[in-house]
Amino acid sequence: MTTRKLPLLPLRGIMVFPYMIIHLDVGREKSIAALEEAMVQDRIIMLAAQKDASTDNPTPEDIFKIGTVAEVKQLLKLPGGTIRVLVEGLYRAEITEYVTDSSHYEVEVKEFNEESEPNLELEALSRAVIHQFEQWVKLSKKIPPETLVSVVVVEDLGRLSDLIASHLTLKIEDKQELLNAIEVKDRLEKLCEILSREMEILELEKKISGRVRKQMEKTQKEYYLREQLKAIQKELGDKDDKTVEIAEYRKKLEDGNYPEEIIERVNKEISRLEKMSSSSAETGVIRTYIDWLLALPWNEVTEDRLDINVAEEVLNQDHYGLEEVKERILEYLAIRKLADNMKGPILCLVGPPGVGKTSLARSIARAMQRKFVRASLGGVRDEAEIRGHRRTYVGAMPGRIIQGMKTSGSKNPVFLLDEIDKMNADFRGDPSAALLEVLDPEQNNTFSDHYIEAPFDLSKVLWIVTANGIHNIPRPLRDRMEIITLAGYTEEEKIQIAKRYLVDKQRKEHGLSEKQLQLSDATLKKLISDYTREAGVRNLERTIAKVCRKVARQIVQEDKKSVKVTVQNLHVFLGAAKYQHRKAEENHQVGVSTGLAWTEVGGDVLPTEVTIMKGKGNLILTGQLGDVMKESAQAGISYIRSRAEEFNIPADFHEKQDIHIHLPEGAIPKDGPSAGITMATAVISALTGRKVRSDVAMTGEITLRGRVLPIGGLKEKVLAAHRMGIKTIILPSENKRDMDEIPANVRKQLEFVLAENMDEVLKCALVSE
Structure with a gap:
């Protein structure tokens, strides 16, 4: 064991074993100085x-004590001050x-002496190591088989173990343990242990990779095909690229005016879309959802035209009459001008x-310069x-309310819910209950669509709801709306509507000028009274269109310059009159009184006839009377018996x-509480022989004590009496408040007679003795 003084080159993340030849790139100043020395x-x-390995200036405590003494074989200076050196490991040293x-x-x-006497134990260890190394090479496929042959033929066991260790991919700590093993036996045992562990890891990796390969084979193939398709689409200039689409979403989000909550929600959905495969079925759902979120007018508001005079002028241009509705809209505009944060009304x-x-x-939308959107609820x-x-759900969509808001493009449109009384409930739920949240001013500022x-x-929407009758609207829903009744038009109003709107509209649609077709007021009056019977003006418009068609044909076929439609020749264009209005009886009669009735197409007169015959006291009621009218007749008889x-x-x-x-015209069903005094008057006339005035019509319900109770539909009934030529109308005194509706x-x-009891009715209706 000898010692010597040598320059030290610290290594980062790499280990050099004896007999190992390797290139090293040296860049630190101390390392370069050690090489030069x-x-x-x-x-x-x-x-x-x-x-x-991350330490740039290591101290003696940061460096392992046992290393390798090496010989510098070659040195090459690279640009940037780095030196590439080829070294060969010689022996272990401390x-x-x-x-x-x-x-x-x-x-x-201090140099170590590695000489060892060969024995059976070392031979067995070396064979085990070589066998494991061969298996490792086959599994890992990280080194070529030629290298395996050159390693196996080495006879020196110490050198063999170092060569095998140099080819293994191990942590620095494991390599240092092999370098620290001075004794060949210890080195071989350690190497055998490491190889066994590496083999287990490789086997496990092989199993996992095999399993994953089977699972991913199809997906990988589809991925490659999709990538190829994307490349082809890009070359062809196809814009169907997910990245372009996402960029468009982000730009819309930046340019638009959206609440913070919606911005966060959209960003979250965009992140999901980015991570998701283009072929996934859910990408379409996410795209549609993002499109809806970005399309809704979260903060878009149109400016109202709050000039009441202009709004009134617009309403009068479009509609004749309907004063109550017009007045309500003008009141709303006035309050909007004074209080900007007012919630929109809900008019029915x-x-x-x-x-x-x-x-x-x-x-209304035109008068206020608001967007208009309509949703029909009939049959929902x-x-x-x-x-x-x-x-x-597959094919999920927002409800009609949100769809309407998207169509309008503003947060404060005029939203019309048409035919609300035609909704029904079934096993899929009750849509009228869902409308409670929409039409409740206390809830609709946070309306939640599924x-x-x-x-x-x-809350900024001006809701307008339409219905033909309020009886089919559920009470909780009715309670949230302001009911405005449109009773229908009088004959005079229909004439004005026809003159101002309908005739001009039909002339334009049929290509006629004002000179080519002339209609006088008298002609329109006859057309309305004899050919139409309705509360509105739809049938009137169709009848005028029929006249226009006939006139157009005459002008074209007979080469006429103009056609004048008069009262005398109206039947040429429309045929015989369809309706004949009843006229008042010319002479006073016994047992015949004139009542008034309300129908869906306006008011009508109701002649009531009574005949007294010998018998056993039977009460016979004919004329398709309903239960209410039958009870009124019985109440009238009881009152007469008591008096x-x-x-x-x-x-x-x-x-x-x-x-x-x-009651004549027996094929037409009749019912209602307003014929009580009419039937009682006719019965009293028949029993007493006193005549009933032919120029008097009456309406009202009777009680057992003879009191006259109020009725509805007064305007229509009075107009019907006026058309018939009646001069005097008997009304319940409590209906005095409704007389303002009459033109x-x-x-x-x-002449109106307000009666509180039957005595006052009889005093006016019966001819004086």
Whole structure:
């Protein structure tokens, strides 16, 4: 065992064994100085590994004590100050002392004597190591078989173990343990242990890689094909690239005006889309969801036109009459001008078909300069139509409310929910219950759609709901809306609507000028009264269109310059009159009184006839009367029996006489509470022989004590009486509050008698004795 002084070259992340030839790149100043010192001397240098490869200036404590003495075979200077050196390991040595560290480490090293006597144990160990090394080479495939042959033929067991160790991919700590093993036997045992461990790891790796290969084979193939397809699409200029799409999403998010919550949600979905394979079925779901989130008007608001005079002018241009609705809209605009944060009202327009409910909503949007969107709820049975479907379902979509908001492009449109009374409930839920959140001002500022899953503010929306009747609207939903009734148009209003809107519209649609077709007010009046019977004006418009078609044909076929449609020749264009209005009886009659009725197409007169016959006191009711009218008749008979003495009627009339009450046009069902006093008056007239005035019509319900109860539909009933030529109308006194609905020109031509009891009715209705 000898000692000598040698320059030290610390190694980072690498280990040099005896008999090993390797290139080293040297760049540290102390390492270069140590190399230069070795070249000046006899090219011999001490190589020892650092304990931590990341240390740039190692101290003696950072360097392993046992290393390898090597000879520098070749030295080459590279650009940048680095030196590449070829060294060959000679033998193991131990650093006993650090002599100097001025420019480089100079160390005192002690050489180890590795000679050992061969024996059976060493032979067995060497054979085991060689066998394991062969297996390792086959499994790892990291070194060529030729190298294996050159290693196996080495007879020196110490050199054999070092050569095998130099070819293994081991941690620095494991290599240092092999270098520390001075005795050949210890070295072989350690090497045998390391090789056994490495073999187990390689076997496990082989099993895992085989399993993964089978699982990934198909996916890998698809991946390569997709990548090839992407490359082809890119060459062809195809824009269907996920990266381009994601960049567009991010740009939309930056340019748009979105709440923080939506920005976070979209960014999260974009991250999911980036990580997901393009062929995954869920990518389409994520894309559609992101598109919806970016398309909704989260903060987009249009500016209202708050000039009340201009808005009133626009409403009057589009619609004649409908004063109550117009007044309500103008009130809303006035309050919006004073209080900017007012929530949108929820108006429910109730009325028969054709009175202009839907077109009125469009006019409101035009008057306020808001966006208009319409959703028809007729026949809707699924709750998801309102609130949307969960995204877990195939083909999921947001509900009609969110779809409408996307279509409008603003947060404060005029939103029309049409035919709300035509909704139904079934096993898929109750859509009217889902509408409670939409139409409740206290809840709709955080409306939650199942698809969007983020609260959307609907409080700025001006909701307009339409229905033909309020009876089919659930009470909780009705409670959230402001009901405005559109009763229908009078004959005079229809004439004005036809003159101002319908005739001009149909002329333009049929290519006619004002000179080519002329319609007078009298012609329009006859057309309305004899050919249409409705509350609205749809059938009136169709009838005018029919006239226009006939006129157009005459102009083209007979080469006429103009056609004048008059009262006398109207039947040429439309045929015989379809409807004949009843006229008041010319003479006063016994047992015949005139009642008034409300129908869906307006008011009508209801002649009531009573005949007294000998019998056993039966009450016969004919004319398709409903239960309510039958009860009114029975109540009237009971009232007459209780007052028989006052009316000079025999007390036993109900035992010896049959009373037959008939309402003509028996094929038409009739029901309602407003015919009580009419039937009672006719019965009293028939029993007493006193005549009923032919110019008097009446409406009202009767009680057993003879009180007259209020009724509905007063405007329509009064107009019907006016058309018939009635001069006096008997009304319940409590209906005085409804007389303002009657047009002023009609009120002037009629006399109204407000009755509290039957005595007042009979006083006016019966002819004086």
